Amino acid sequence: MTRGWCNTSWFSYLVLATAGAMFPLALAPLFWWPLGLLSGAILYWQLTSCSTARQAFVRTWWYGLGQFGAGVSWVYVSMHDHGGTPAWLAIPMVAVFAAFLATFPAAWMAARQRWFGQTLAWLTFPVFWFLHEWFRSWFMTGFPWLFVGDAHLATWLAGWAPLLGSYGLSFIVLLTVTSLSQGWRQRQPAYLLFLLLWPMGAWLQGVEWTQRSGELQVSAVQGNVPQELKWKREQIEPTIATYFGESRQLWQSDVILWPETAMTLLYDRFRPYMDALAEEAQQHNTTIITGIPYRHPPGTELAGQYHNSVVAIGNGQGMYHKQRLVPFGEYVPLENLIRGWIPFFDLEMSSFLAGDAYQPPLLVRQQNGDEESLFLLAPFICYEIAYPGLVRRNASNADLLITVSNDAWFGDSLGPKQHLALAQMRALETQRYVLRATNTGITALINSDGEIVERLPFEQVATLTASAEMRQGMTPYMIWGLWPLYLLSAIILLVARRQQRTQALTAVPSN
Template identity: 60%
Template sequence: MLLIQKLIAQPRLIALLSGLIFPFAIAPFFLWPIAILSLMGLLFSLHKSSAKEAAIRTWFFGFGKFSVGVSWIYVSMHDHGGTPAILAILMVGLFAAFLATFPALFLFFFQRFYNQKSNKPIISMLAFAALWFAYEWFRSWFMTGFPWLFAGDAQLHTWLNGWAPILSVYGLSFFTALTAAAIYYSLREKQAVYLAFLVVWPIGFLLQNVSWTEVTNELKVSAVQGNIAQEIKWLPEQRSPTINAYLEQTRQHWDSDLVLWPETAVTVLKDQFQAYIDTINQEAINNKTTLITGIPFRYTQGPFKGQFHNSILAIGMGEGLYHKQKLVPFGEYIPLEHIIRGLLPFFDLPMSSFKKGDKHQPLLKAEKDKQLFLIAPFICYEIVYPEFVASMAKESDMLITISNDAWFGDSLGPKQHMAIAQMRALETQRYLLRSTNTGITALVNHKGKIVKQLPTKQRATLTALAQTRQGSTPFMLFGLWPLFIVTILILLFGLHHRNPKVND
C-alpha cells in the first residue's frame, strides 16, 4: 500500500509507465484494453497540474510510448546499417524524445483551456478525444509524417472497427480516447452517466455488418516470398540467383491471374534489366498472367535523366509503372544529404537516394478474360497513410502492397506494419495482397481479416482467391471532414463554456 501511495505521488512516473505499456495494445499483442488503461493513466497524471507541467508529463508518456513502440528501428540501424549499438540506442531514444513533443504540445492546450479544475468534466472528456485525434493527424503529415502507433490501431479486432470505413483509424483513435476519458471521469466524479459515451461500441458492432462495397469478380492471386537474406541481397553476385529463385517459384504459379513479387525483388535497375524483363514478359503473356514486381528505376534520358525511383512494374497481361511517393527519411532519401551523408554507415545504405514520384500516377492494370482490373499499388511505408491509400483506392478493384521488412528482422516493426495494412483494407473495404521478402506475406479481405498468410523467414508462395470490389466507403468519399467538423465544434464549445475565473 505504501508503494502504491508513493507511486501516486509521482505523476511523471505514472505518465511514463502509462506510455511504456501503450504499444502492447497494438500488434502483435493486441491487448486492446491496455490502450484505454494507458490513456486513463495519462489523464490521471494530469490531474490538477498546470498546463506547463501537463506538457512535461505528457512528454514522459510519449517518450515511454515511442521508446518501446519504435524500438525496431534499432535493428535496421545496428544489424544492417552498421551503427554501433550504443549510438543506435541513443538515436532511437532521440527519435522517441522528438516524437514525444507532439502529444505534449496538444495536451498543453488541453490542460490550459479544457481540463482546469473549474471546467465541466463533459468538456474535458470531449476535448481530450478531439485533441488526441488532432495530435495523431498532425503527426501523420508534419515533416513528411509518421502515422504509426495510433490508438485506433488497437481496435483492429474489436467492435469499434465497424467505424473504420466511416471515420478511419483516426475515428477509432477518437473513440478510444473518448472511452478512456469517459471511464476516468466517471470514476473520478462518481458519475456513471458519463459512461453513456460507450454507446459507440455497440454501434460499431452493428456497423460491422454493413457492406459499403460490392463484389465484381474474383482473381486467383499469388504472392512470392523469396526470403533473400538482407546481408547478401544487394551483392552483385547475388542478382542472378535472386531473380532465378523468384522466377522458379513463379513458374509453379503461372495459372494465377496475378503474381506479386516484393519490394526491390529485382535488385538491378530496370534499364539494365530490360532484356530479361522482355523475356519474362513474354512468358507471362503466354500463360495469360499479370506479373507485378518491385524494381529500382532510373531515367536514362529527358529532363529527369539520372533520377532514381523505388518503383513497381506490371508486365505480362498487365501494364503500368508506379514510382513511390511516400519516401522513408534516412532509408530512401537523406534529409540535408550534402551535410550528413557519410557520417555514419547507416546514412549510406543501398538505394538511399530515391526521388519522390508524381502525385498523379495511373493505377496499375491487370487483365483476366479480356476484363481489365485496376490495382492500387503501395510500396512499403506508403500503406501507413490512411488518406493517401483511400484516395488511390477510389477507382481500384483491389490493393497491393510490397515491402522488404527484412531490414527490421523479427522485431515489432513488421508485425505492426502488417496490422496497419489490414486497417487500410478495412477502411476501403478492398482486398489487399501483400508480398514481402521475408514476411509477413498475406492476403487480407475487405473486413481487414487475414485470409491466408505465409510463415516468416521461409521461401514460399501464397496462392488464394481475391475478390475484386467496387464502391466507396464513407471515409473514401468524405475523408476526415466529419472528424474535423466535430473536433472544431467541440473545441469552440469548450472555449465558449470555459470558466473565465480559471487561472491559466
C-alpha cells in the same frame, strides 16, 4: 488537498513512461487492447491535475517517450544489424528518435492546456489526441504509426473504421476512457451512454459498403533473400533465378506479386530479363508485378534520378513511383551535411526521388475464354500502406490494393507485425482486399473485413496463392474523409470555449 504522489515529479514521470511503454502491447502482435485503455486513462488522469501548459507538455512527453521508445524499438535492428551502427550509438539514436516523436503529443496537449485548461477536459482530450495523430501523419513526411485505434482490428469498434477511419477509432477509445472517468468522478451514469458506441460498432460490422465486382486468382512470392546479401552483385543472378523459378509454377494465377525491390538491377538493366518473362507471362494470361528501382534515362529532365517503383508486365501494364519516402532509408535529410558520418547514412539506394502525388493505378487483364475483364490495382510501397489518407485517396478507383515491402531490415521484431496490422486496417477502412508481398515476411492476403485469409511463414522461400475479391464502391470514410471528425472537434472546442468564457464572467462578481 494535494494528490500525494502526483506531486513527486520523478515518480510521476516514471509512471507515465511506464504507461506509455505499456501502450504498444495493445497493438500487433498481442492486441491486448484493454491495456491501451488503461494506458490512456493514466495519461488523462495525470493531465487533469495540470495547471500550466508546461506541466502538460512535460507529462505527455514522458508518456510519449515510453510509448515510442517501446513501440518503435525495432528501428534498432535496421541501424545496428543492417546499418553498421555500433550498439553504443544505435541505442541513443533510437532514444533520440523516440524523444523527438514524443514532442508531437506533448505539444498538442500543452496547447490544449494553454487554450482550454480543464474546461470540458473529458471532451477536449480526445479531440487534441485526434489532432495530434492527424498532424503526425503528414508533418515532415509523416509517421502514421502507433495510433490508438490500430489496437481495435478485432473489437466491436472495428465497425466504425469504414466510417471514421483509424482516427475515429482513436477518438472513440479515448472518449471511452474519459467518459468512464467523468462518470465516476461526477457520480453521473449518463456519461456511460457513450459506451453504446461499442455495440453500435458491432452492428456496423455487418454493413457492406462496397460490392463484389469480380475475382482474381492471386499469388505472392517471398524470395527470402538475406538483407546482408541482397544488394551484392553476385546475388543478382540467384535472386532472378529464385523469383523466375517460383513464378513459373504459378501460371494459373491472374496476378503474381513480387516484393519491394525484388529485382536489385535497375529497371533499364533488367529489361532483357523482363521482356522475356513478360512474353511468357502473357502467353499464360498472367500479370507479374515487381518492385524495382527505376532510373530516368539520359536526355530527360530528371536524367540519372532514381525512384523506388513497381511495374506490371505480361498481361497487365503500368508503373508506379513511391511517393512517401523513408527518411535515411530512401533519402537523407540534410544530405550534404551528414552523409559519411556513420554507415547508416550511406545505405544502398538511399537517394530516391519521390513520385508524383497523382499516378494512375496498375491495369490487370483477366481472360475468360473470349471474354476479357479489366481490373485496377492501387499499389503502395513499404510504409505507404500506413498512411490512411494516401490509401483512402488511391483506393477510390481501385478494385484491389497491393503493397510490397522489404521488412528484412527489421528482422523478427515488432516492426513487421505492426506493418501487417496497418495493412489490415487499410483493408477495413476501404473494404478492399489487400495483397501483400515481402522479401522475408510477412506475406499475406487480407480480405475486405481486415482479416488475414492466407499468410506465409517468416523467413522462408515460399509462395502464396488464393482467390481475391475485386471490390467497387466507396465506404463513408472514403467519401467524407476526416470531415466528420473535424466538424465534431470544432463543435466541442467551440462549446468548451463558450463555457470557459461563461466561467470567467461568473468568477468576476464573486471576486
